[in-house]
Amino acid sequence: xxxTKTSRRCNECRKRKxxxxxxxxxxxxxxxxxKTCSSELRTEIVFMPAATASxxxxxxxxxxxxxxxxxxxxxxVPKNLHMVTLRSSKLNGGTVIKKFRLxxxxxxxxxxxxxxxxxxxxxxxxxxxxxxxxxTNTKIHTHTIILRELLGRFGINSALDNATLCLVSSHExxxxxxxxxxxxxxxxxxxTLRSLQQAVNDREIQFSTETLAAxxxxxxxxxxxxxxxxxxxxxxxxxAMTKMLMRRGVPKSxxxxxxxxxxxxxAGDIQASLSKSCPSTFDTxxxxxxxxxxEKPTVASDIYWKMTRVFLQWPGFVHDxxxxxxxxxxxxVSVDIVLRRLVAAATxxxxxxxxxxxxxxxxxxxxxxxxxxxxxxxPMPYGP
Numbered sequence: 001x002x003x004t005k006t007s008r009r010c011n012e013c014r015k016r017k018x019x020x021x022x023x024x025x026x027x028x029x030x031x032x033x034x035k036t037c038s039s040e041l042r043t044e045i046v047f048m049p050a051a052t053a054s055x056x057x058x059x060x061x062x063x064x065x066x067x068x069x070x071x072x073x074x075x076x077v078p079k080n081l082h083m084v085t086l087r088s089s090k091l092n093g094g095t096v097i098k099k100f101r102l103x104x105x106x107x108x109x110x111x112x113x114x115x116x117x118x119x120x121x122x123x124x125x126x127x128x129x130x131x132x133x134x135x136t137n138t139k140i141h142t143h144t145i146i147l148r149e150l151l152g153r154f155g156i157n158s159a160l161d162n163a164t165l166c167l168v169s170s171h172e173x174x175x176x177x178x179x180x181x182x183x184x185x186x187x188x189x190x191x192t193l194r195s196l197q198q199a200v201n202d203r204e205i206q207f208s209t210e211t212l213a214a215x216x217x218x219x220x221x222x223x224x225x226x227x228x229x230x231x232x233x234x235x236x237x238x239x240a241m242t243k244m245l246m247r248r249g250v251p252k253s254x255x256x257x258x259x260x261x262x263x264x265x266x267a268g269d270i271q272a273s274l275s276k277s278c279p280s281t282f283d284t285x286x287x288x289x290x291x292x293x294x295e296k297p298t299v300a301s302d303i304y305w306k307m308t309r310v311f312l313q314w315p316g317f318v319h320d321x322x323x324x325x326x327x328x329x330x331x332x333v334s335v336d337i338v339l340r341r342l343v344a345a346a347t348x349x350x351x352x353x354x355x356x357x358x359x360x361x362x363x364x365x366x367x368x369x370x371x372x373x374x375x376x377x378x379p380m381p382y383g384p
Contacts, residue, residue: 121155128164131171146264149257150213157210159199162192163217170224184228192218200240209257212244216264238272241265242281250290259294266308273315277322283312299359306352310345317342 118126132147154161166188173183196218199211219237226232245265251258266282273280281287288309295305320338359365 119155121161124154124161124165124168125151127168127172131168131175146213146216146257146260149260150217153210153213157199157205157208157214159192159196159214160210160217162188162195163214163221166192167217167221170221181228184225189221189225207244207247209261212241212248212261212265213257215240215244216261216268219264219268234268235272235275238268238275241268242272245269246281250294262294266312270311270315274318277315277319279316279319280312280314283316299365303352303356306348310348310352313341313345317345 128147129151150160150164154164166185169185169188170183196211196214199208199214200206205211215237219234219241222232222234222237226234241264245262251262269281282291291305291308295301317338320333323333324335324338
């Protein structure tokens with residue numbers, strides 16, 4: 001086997017990471033002095049098969065010519081030597097580092113080429129994934145379920161692309177710690193509104209899933225921009241989602257994104273109805289019958305739909321109470337009926353709260369662990 005010395009230092013000097021100078025003894029003659037090391041010489045390292053012992057060490061690692069060298073295999077391969085450094089276990093005197101010269105026996109040379117640049121939709125997906133990645137920001141993890149469904153859907157609808165880009169740019173400004181006025185980019189906001197208006201006017205895509213998703217993203221964005229501008233336009237997009245749901249109808253339960261957008265539409269309708277002090281559009285027996293196929297015989301589904309039915313009644317409660325205060329004695333709204341409905345809603349909420357608490361304490365349904373923030377009063381549930 002061919003062997004070579006990789007250092008002038010002995011094993012002891014090598015462990016202490018001693019350089020070849022006059023301050024420390026060295027193995028063999030030194031460039032800066034004539035001192036020698038009394039310790040055992042450093043073990044020579046086998047770096048290639050014995051048949052390749054005639055190869056000079058001066059061959060550059062990246063040199064590839066037409067000449068070939070013999071090896072243990074039956075064919076001849078071009079020269080392709082590489083030096084690899086391996087770090088072994090740490091010792092008291094330092095870290096042992098070994099170098100091995102490897103022989104590439106590949107019969108075909110592989111050239112390194114630059115990877116192709118990402119397309120605009122791929123870059124947008126990467127930026128959105130970085131924004132909602134739970135490993136970087138766990139606070140927004142539970143609020144980005146619908147945003148994760150948008151990954152891979154860009155490049156089809158410009159309204160969705162611009163709305164998501166506006167959201168990602170604002171989030172990146174928040175993560176950088178920029179001033180509040182910089183969180184709102186008026187140029188991107190105006191471009192998003194124009195592209196959204198064009199999508200709504202286009203009969204081919206005005207009721208598509210991507211257009212509804214773009215409106216949903218803008219509905220979320222308006223809550224952020226309200227801090228900057230002082231004007232809340234969420235109700236505008238909430239009413240748009242209401243009309244979209246009325247036109248599209250109740251989605252199939254098998255489509256995850258469609259169901260999440262349906263939930264957004266209901267929430268947007270409740271918010272828009274509260275801003276106008278009018279009952280919710282979906283607080284009717286007809287819509288309750290349409291929602292029935294979406295209900296599943298599971299614990300989570302039962303709790304969710306009970307909460308949804310109570311929330312759909314809330315704008316109507318606000319509307320009735322406002323009429324009672326503004327027009328006392330009006331025969332259209334009875335105080336007794338309103339109070340009975342409020343008591344019934346409060347009873348339902350109490351029942352939901354007790355049911356949820358009971359399931360959280362049931363180890364066969366939900367396992368709780370201490371909070372990641374160290375707060376013992378806030379358990380972290382993990383459902384089935």
